[in-house]
Amino acid sequence: MNQISESMREFLKDEELEIFDNRQHQFSQLANDEEIIVVINLYGEENLYIQTGAESAVLAFGQWRDEYDNSSEDIARLKADISHILNNESYVWTIINAPSFLVGYVYDHKVQYLPCTNLFDWDYSESKEFFTQIAEEEGQQSFLFWDPHHQQLEPSLFLM
Structure with a gap:
């Protein structure tokens, strides 16, 4: 050990x-x-x-x-x-836009993207452009919480 x-x-x-x-x-x-x-x-x-x-x-x-x-x-x-x-204070946000995907870690109203999935080098400040592209291409999202019954999304960050 x-x-x-x-x-x-x-x-x-x-x-x-x-x-x-x-x-x-x-x-x-x-x-x-x-x-x-x-x-x-x-x-x-x-x-x-x-x-x-x-x-x-x-x-x-x-x-x-x-x-x-x-x-x-x-x-x-x-x-x-x-x-x-x-403690469900953070969660994993995955955006699937075939054939690529983007994985983010969300904590305290900020998103940190997993570099190996962030092929376009998106930044949180560029999210509107990114979200528009995902919406146009019918991308999907998933949110992974430790306890899914107590999840609290930050709605201003995501597509609805």
């Missing part, structure tokens, strides 16, 4: 977890110091995944991914992002 895993296990001690490492056959590709911590979602469809190593961690929720290094600032940011998701 690595230091980030130890910190995450302590931070998530009140949650239902599953832990995977390279001792399990299906995860044999993980390095000796890597783990995958799964926070089981008892309310919705998607679990929260945290892959940790000695130098970094990756947080995954739905199609959203974010990377964190082992600095105290990034670990604090990782914990904050996890708290926001688990």
Whole structure:
């Protein structure tokens, strides 16, 4: 186990977890110091995944991914992002405009786009132009909350 895993296990001690490492056959590709911590979602469809190593961690929720290094600032940011998701203060917004899609992480009335899906380098400030294009091409949207029964969209951000 690595230091980030130890910190995450302590931070998530009140949650239902599953832990995977390279001792399990299906995860044999993980390095000796890597783990995958799964926070089981008892309310919705998607679990929260945290892959940790000695130098970094990756947080995954739905199609959203974010990377964190082992600095105290990034670990604090990782914990904050996890708290926001688990408390339904943030969510994942996916826009599908075949054949491409765009994944955003929404928190505090701001959208952070997943760079590998933001092929047009859209910025939140350019959203009207982007939304018009999506509407004209009959794009679809999905919103992923930890607990879908308590979702609160920010209507000014989205197509209706």
